[in-house]
Amino acid sequence: MLLSLFKNSNQAKKNLLITGEDAFLNDYLVRDYVKNPALDQLEKRTVDCESEGIGELIADLTEASLFASEKLLIVKNPIFLTGKVQKKDEKNLKQLEKIFEKIDQSDDQLVIICNGKIDKRRKISKICQKNFNLVDVSFKPYEVSGILKAIIKTENYQISQSALQLLLERSDQVMEAALSNYLKLKNIATDQKITTEMINANIDLSLAQNIFEILTKALSHNYQEAILRLEDQLREGQSPIRILAVFESQLEVLLAAKILLARSRSEMDVGKELGIHPYRVKLAGQTRISIKSLEKMLLAAIKLDYGYKNGTYQGPEFLKMFLLAV
Numbered sequence: 411m412l413l414s415l416f417k418n419s420n421q422a423k424k425n426l427l428i429t430g431e432d433a434f435l436n437d438y439l440v441r442d443y444v445k446n447p448a449l450d451q452l453e454k455r456t457v458d459c460e461s462e463g464i465g466e467l468i469a470d471l472t473e474a475s476l477f478a479s480e481k482l483l484i485v486k487n488p489i490f491l492t493g494k495v496q497k498k499d500e501k502n503l504k505q506l507e508k509i510f511e512k513i514d515q516s517d518d519q520l521v522i523i524c525n526g527k528i529d530k531r532r533k534i535s536k537i538c539q540k541n542f543n544l545v546d547v548s549f550k551p552y553e554v555s556g557i558l559k560a561i562i563k564t565e566n567y568q569i570s571q572s573a574l575q576l577l578l579e580r581s582d583q584v585m586e587a588a589l590s591n592y593l594k595l596k597n598i599a600t601d602q603k604i605t606t607e608m609i610n611a612n613i614d615l616s617l618a619q620n621i622f623e624i625l626t627k628a629l630s631h632n633y634q635e636a637i638l639r640l641e642d643q644l645r646e647g648q649s650p651i652r653i654l655a656v657f658e659s660q661l662e663v664l665l666a667a668k669i670l671l672a673r674s675r676s677e678m679d680v681g682k683e684l685g686i687h688p689y690r691v692k693l694a695g696q697t698r699i700s701i702k703s704l705e706k707m708l709l710a711a712i713k714l715d716y717g718y719k720n721g722t723y724q725g726p727e728f729l730k731m732f733l734l735a736v
Contacts, residue, residue, distance in 0.1 A: 412442045415560050419544040425513050425520040427538050430547030433525040434586040439547065440484060440523060452482040452519065460487035464495070464502040471509050471518065485522040491538065493529035503534065510537045552681045552688060554578065554585050558592065562604070567596065569604040575689060576606050580613040583687045587616070617648065621656040628736040629699055636733050640726070650729045651718050658711045665704040667694035672701065707736060 413426070416439075426443075430436050444454065457467045470483055489495055495503055513520065522542070528535050538544075549557055555578055562569050569577070577595075581588035591613050595604045598612065615623070620643055627636035643653060663686060670680045677695070681688040714732050717723040 411446065412439050412561060412564055413545050415557070415564065417546040419539075419542075419546075421543055423514070423541070423543040425542045426545055427522045427524065427542040428545045428547055429524045429528060430549070431525060431527075432547070432549075432585050434589060436523050436525055436547055438589060439545075440521060443521065444482070444484075449482055449519070452480050454482045454484070456484045456486065458486045459489050460494075464490055464499050464506060468502060468505055468509065471516070471520075481518040483518060483520050485520065488522050488524050490534055491522070491524055491528045491532065492526050493532070507534050507537055510534060510541060513541050549585070550682070551583060551685045552678075554583055554588060555687060557585070558588050561589075562592065565596075567599065567602045567604060570606070573604055573606045573609060576609050577604070577613065578687065578689070579619060580609060580616060582616045582618045583690065617643075617652075618656055618660070621653060622660055624653075624733070625657060625660055625736075626697075628733045629697060631736075633734055637730055640730065640733065644726050650723075650726050651715070654711060654715050654718065654729060654732075658708065658715060661704060661708040661711060663690065664694045664697060664699075665701065665708060667691045668697075668701050668704065671695050710735070 413428070414421075428436055428439065443449075455470055457470055459467055467483070467485060470481070490499075490503055490506060509516075520542075522538070528538075530536070530539075555574065558578070559569070559574055562574075577591060578588055581591050591609075592604075594612060595608055598608065620639065624636050624639045624643070627633075627639065640653070644650075663684065666684055667680055667686075667690070670683065671677075671691070671694070675683075677688045677691040680691045684691070710732060714723065714728060717728070
């Protein structure tokens, strides 16, 4: 079960409270949990407290099922834990507190998915901490690789380190994108093996990767290739302002990484401090450009961005001139 890959407060408790800010990952983990054969005989219901209200959840918890002796209730958007409860719901909140205080005695099973931060000051939050198995699915950006690798292994798929790295690159090191791309690859994998060839053939370069390629070509003074790639992005509908925003972000990362590496910091430490994958730090270290030149480029990009936004510059020609001046 994939939930076992994350920190569980008390696995002996059958009711779960899953917390983490990546909604796609949370839903993926719950879908995996529901596949457990031990839950096959349970009637399954999903309640969205934001759209259906706390009263609907209480009704599901207190009413008997017509189809099975036990129910599995999946609760989304638990507003009673995040501090969004309106005054008119206070009565329902009190009732829900009483139900949760005796939740261990219920034949039903509850899975609460909280994609935001829990208001730990609330009484009901403290009750949940006591009576539920809390599964902490939060993670740092540099931990995406390890989590994805563990998920792939647990699901009995095989992927080499180079293929995993390529998958993460094509996903901008973002968990939601990486997990979504992994799902695509699962559907076409033969013998449960995911290869670099499959990834190259089926997962497109991300916007950030395409922009990084443009920047890389410009930094190596291959201006013709850089302009051709830029024109490709413009034809695909990317605006100069959006492209420039990615340029700025990448230049900031390159500059910060180079400064920290120059202070004899390890790639792992730099990755943690900047909240990026160590591989991006390694690429920054390999980029042959001085800190002073990067500072100059970043300042030029910021000025160009300001010019586009205030209407001084229009069209892609000024962005091309920026690249040719690198």
